[in-house]
Amino acid sequence: MSGSEGSAFVVVANRLPVDRIVAEDGRTTEWRRSPGGLVTALQPVLQAAEKGTWIGWSGDSSHIDPFTLDDMRLHPIPLDDEELRNYYEGFSNASLWPLYHDAVEQPIFRRRWWTSYERVNARFAERAASVAARGAVVWVQDYQLQLVPAMLRRLRPDVRIGFFLHIPFPPVELFMQLPRRLEILHGLLGADVIGFQQPLGAQNFLRLTRHLLDMKPKGHSVMVDDREVKVESFPISIDTASVEELAASEKVTRRAKEIRAELGDPRNIILGVDRLDYTKGIEHRLKAYRELLSEGRLAVPETVMVQVATPSRERVEHYRTLRSSVEREVGRINGDFGQVGLPAIHYLHQSYDRAELAALYRVADVMVVTPLRDGMNLVAKEYVSSRPDGDGALVLSEFTGAASDLKQAYQVNPHDLDEVKAGLLRAIQAPESDRRKRMRAMRRHLRGHDVKHWARGFLTALGVPETATAYNSGK
Numbered sequence: 001m002s003g004s005e006g007s008a009f010v011v012v013a014n015r016l017p018v019d020r021i022v023a024e025d026g027r028t029t030e031w032r033r034s035p036g037g038l039v040t041a042l043q044p045v046l047q048a049a050e051k052g053t054w055i056g057w058s059g060d061s062s063h064i065d066p067f068t069l070d071d072m073r074l075h076p077i078p079l080d081d082e083e084l085r086n087y088y089e090g091f092s093n094a095s096l097w098p099l100y101h102d103a104v105e106q107p108i109f110r111r112r113w114w115t116s117y118e119r120v121n122a123r124f125a126e127r128a129a130s131v132a133a134r135g136a137v138v139w140v141q142d143y144q145l146q147l148v149p150a151m152l153r154r155l156r157p158d159v160r161i162g163f164f165l166h167i168p169f170p171p172v173e174l175f176m177q178l179p180r181r182l183e184i185l186h187g188l189l190g191a192d193v194i195g196f197q198q199p200l201g202a203q204n205f206l207r208l209t210r211h212l213l214d215m216k217p218k219g220h221s222v223m224v225d226d227r228e229v230k231v232e233s234f235p236i237s238i239d240t241a242s243v244e245e246l247a248a249s250e251k252v253t254r255r256a257k258e259i260r261a262e263l264g265d266p267r268n269i270i271l272g273v274d275r276l277d278y279t280k281g282i283e284h285r286l287k288a289y290r291e292l293l294s295e296g297r298l299a300v301p302e303t304v305m306v307q308v309a310t311p312s313r314e315r316v317e318h319y320r321t322l323r324s325s326v327e328r329e330v331g332r333i334n335g336d337f338g339q340v341g342l343p344a345i346h347y348l349h350q351s352y353d354r355a356e357l358a359a360l361y362r363v364a365d366v367m368v369v370t371p372l373r374d375g376m377n378l379v380a381k382e383y384v385s386s387r388p389d390g391d392g393a394l395v396l397s398e399f400t401g402a403a404s405d406l407k408q409a410y411q412v413n414p415h416d417l418d419e420v421k422a423g424l425l426r427a428i429q430a431p432e433s434d435r436r437k438r439m440r441a442m443r444r445h446l447r448g449h450d451v452k453h454w455a456r457g458f459l460t461a462l463g464v465p466e467t468a469t470a471y472n473s474g475k
């Protein structure tokens with residue numbers, strides 16, 4: 001249905017922004033919007049554009065007809081088990097993910113994974129080509145879909161194509177390891193705007209075009225034939241207003257008090273919240289905490305740690321190994337320093353709803369975010385905006401994109417254990433006035449730089465100010 005019937009604005013992402021929920025009768029299913037910044041950011045444009053469409057994987061292999069939810073047209077793409085293993089768990093999460101994160105784990109390459117990656121990317125591109133109206137704007141998201149821009153351009157040269165990478169883009173020396181590196185590079189260059197989280201990612205990409213294709217980047221762009229491709233950074237953020245509102249709600253305030261009591265009313269609550277992923281530096285922070293306890297610089301029950309580790313990519317080998325080693329370390333800490341009814345660390349390998357997470361942020365005196373490499377890290381931003389009391393302290397790895405936005409955090413190099421320990425102690429012992437001053441500055445920054453600011457910036461670079469103005473209509 002290309003032409004006048006199609007959508008003027010199309011988002012292409014690995015996942016649809018909805019979850020399928022089994023109704024109470026246990027038989028029928030319904031769709032519910034999944035919580036997440038991306039959908040919040042894009043919904044105003046999807047709603048403003050006549051029949052805005054989101055194309056993404058539904059979460060299983062069944063063929064589901066397009067449907068409408070909250071004024072968004074949703075086009076589910078099925079993935080079968082082979083594709084899930086090869087395109088998603090394989091090439092996306094065992095090759096690209098570690099490689100793009102500084103190879104903090106050894107990337108694995110398998111030839112059959114590539115075939116599947118190409119096939120699935122083609123399926124997304126074909127669907128986008130069939131739903132986009134003439135001259136539409138198509139915004140492709142993230143590392144799972146890097147071939148889509150060029151594939152789509154071949155099918156539909158009339159549309160404007162944006163691509164945003166949510167994770168870091170590696171330096172040339174690392175990218176060169178990637179089998180099929182040329183195909184990936186050509187895939188991305190099909191876009192009109194390629195967006196990265198950080199200026200460093202954009203620079204790495206531009207250097208790569210010089211190195212592999214002998215291109216001559218000028219400023220923030222390169223020419224592909226006679227077409228200009230802009231390469232810039234757009235740091236993503238959170239829906240600050242809604243995060244602040246939820247954290248200040250009566251329900252969350254009440255729950256935060258309950259949690260503090262349930263934890264035994266300790267003086268210091270240290271919190272970590274991450275997907276259970278080896279890039280997040282969970283082991284590094286646990287080790288720092290253990291050493292502080294064993295040196296007597298922190299003590300239970302005056303201090304307690306809560307680590308939420310949301311289950312993630314559990315069939316990928318790297319993730320299984322990580323889970324074992326994190327759980328071994330948690331057991332060791334509790335074995336050595338816990339008391340009956342008073343563990344030193346509460347470890348939660350579970351997912352929570354937004355309100356429970358907000359209550360945890362509100363109750364945490366110190367939030368500890370120690371990734372070895374992270375495109376942005378929204379958890380750090382959510383914590384800052386979830387403190388209506390104005391207190392709290394953030395220990396933040398300098399290897400996150402968030403470190404450029406949250407300059408007043410207690411920043412640490414997670415590889416330097418002594419520095420992580422010192423950062424934790426500084427955050428715990430800082431005078432209240434210092435903590436409040438830092439938090440105030442960071443909160444102010446996030447009010448001016450929310451996720452809509454991010455989307456507006458990208459769409460303006462893509463040359464679609466009329467789409468970007470959807471944000472000014474107050475929708």
Ligand code: GDG
Nearest residue numbers: 035166236275310350351352353354374375376377378379
């Ligand atoms: C990628 C990049 C970049 C976590 N546990 C629960 C839960 N969460 C939510 C958090 C936060 C999100 O998941 C995690 O976002 P992060 O940014 O921290 O990390 P990634 O998942 O690795 O995201 C990252 C991001 O994309 C956006 O561009 O910042 O660098 O790696 O929003 O709150 N949410 C709920 N329950 C949980 O248990 N509801």
